[in-house]
Amino acid sequence: MTLQTAERPGLKDVAVTSTLIGDVNGAEGSFHYRGIDAIALATSRSFEDVWFLFVEGRLPQPDESATFAARTAALRMPPPEIHEVLPGIARSGCTVPAGLRAALSMLPAQPMWDAPTASRKADSLRVSAMTPTILAALHRLRLGLDPISPRADLSMSANWLYMITGQEPSKSVSLAAEQGFIMAIEHGFNASTFTARIAASAGADIVSAVVAAIGTFSGPLHGGAPGRALEVLDLIGTADNIEPWVRDCIARGERVMGFGHAVYQTTDPRARMLKAIALELHEQRPSEFIDFAITVEQRVTELLAELKPGRGLHANAEFYAGVVMEQCGVPREMFTPSSMCGRVIGWCANAVEQSEDRKIIRPIARYVGPMPGKPAS
Template sequence: MTINGVALDELIDAPAGLRSVVAAETRIGDVRGQEGFYHYRQYSAIELASACSFEEVWFLLFEGRLPDRAELAEFTDEVARSRSLPTELLPVLPAIAVSGRPMVGLRTALSMLAAARDLQPVWDSEPATRRADALLICAVAPTILAALHRLHRGLEPVAPRADLSTAGNWLYMLTGESPRPQATRAIEQYLIATIDHGFNPSTFTARVVASTGADVASGVIAAIGAFSGPLHGGAPDRALDGLDEIGSADRIDGWVSEKVAKGDRVMGFGHAVYRTADPRSVLLRAIGIELGGELVEFATTVERRVTEVLAELKPGRDLYTNVEFYAGVVMELCGIPRSMFTPTFATSRVVGWTANILEQADTAKVIRPSARYVGPRAPQPLPPRV
């Protein structure tokens, strides 16, 4: 007997959630959870966030190396030319924006853009064409998301400016106001720190779609669907909501105890990979402290006490803040509306998705695992027909 053409005695049972299963080889980056370390190519992601611009790291993921000054200038110009809102989407964006769910709107808009521009399957296209498609999607996604946000509120979209960076344009297109340099750099560091993070659910989804030879947009659209779930990219606003629920330092212990007693997840704490402090959270905490204010002071107090209470209630489990906890704090301090926290995350992660799609496109192997059937024994006779 076989399953998908594989003999039963040759099947390999994978752990739940495919934990620790190696599904592919990659040169893009890796996460070393036991060490609290992750990297893009051969460089520490946190060091890149501390020293580089978003465009430099974007180039690194696409090209495999950091750019020199001339290459960076050329790449930055290329991105700026691709940022404008596509004219094909102008008539339909208001209807897409009605729902007030920007990630859903982005999926729809990218699907329409792919059809209008006739993006070709990666199986049939040249590497240069795939890269151009990937860069277009990465450059225009923030513009679409910001436009959907403003249209839903009865405001006109704000066109991007060629003189602003990816992070600066994101803040400018959301608010219509020239961004503060400190806020721009804070968001830029956040974007760099979240470009890629191993074979997370959305990245794996993008690679599965790319393995079929589909076009770049299809892989990104599928990744957005996975990313929109609250257990993946959709948690920064929920973590900040938790701070609102707590309200004051004297309520921390009771709030955590109630969550644990109910079996509810404490948003912003714990991670599927890290067994030590999430390095992204460490970076964002430092950025938040530099921005300053009562929110940061309260967040650090909550972090310290929640970690202590969780250690008491869940002995043997090391639960630290993850990227969502301080991501929400930093975005709030920079003036980003909570409804746009997850979209902000997506404006960086789309670069990681497309880098993985481009890498997957260089292989010719379809990702096709098996499943073990556990339903009623088959075949059985059909019941009598009335």
């Protein structure tokens, strides 16, 4: 069969499916969830309200808001069979995201091909609600500490910080984390969302879709960047070293982690908002670290414009996500897991939506090797 197809590296600008979940406007520098500006949601709504928007397609009424928050808080504890295997997973030495993949895989769920909509939604709530608990428990077990049980009286973000540190966070820190979580829920047709939708298109269960997405998300070109962006700050060390370090990095053909975005050619709105959150935290508790991060961001942007002209390279969400999380007391190994606590909701909504299409995603590859019986040219 001869196929006349144009190959687009990275599938750039190829529309694979239709969605009602949200979109990114790369030229304008904005993104929305179901037609509502995501930054406006992050500054005016609770995490649980935005979660409801993803599941139900609309924002909740006040009574629904409280009911949904209580319902999801009650689902935070994983079943005992999963809880029991967490110490063994932690001892294996795998990373926290890899441990989440292993643990969630044990959760029974009906293939979405067969499941009615109500049970797809119920499974997605369960997976999303227990994800932070599993991640926090794995982190503590890796440190030789006992896991901390979730508290249903705390918001999702306060409970997350509590389960990691054992301390209830201040209101401002909890709010900063909550806004970060809301902005992490979804961001257009990114690589992990696509992965979740491929699994769903095959009729797989929601857990399989989430587990597949976790693997993609952990890559350094995707959600695995915030820890690496902070490593850049460590490696640069002092303001004097910004210029020589960046010049050397680019001369070696490497990338400055925390900069550049596949869609935005202007400032990433999440980076703008996270920077504002960092500045607010700085006002409450002055930090040399935040001052330094801002200096690095400004100088690196200038240098990338000179060394990589026309590529539109600015700080992305991962750069300031790392800075904010550090200030919230989240340990570095928990940066990528923190983003997963928000993103799991986006993966689930996308998987459920894709499963309704009932058409498997099955593109092609252009075969460029030798043909049977003919030597390679």
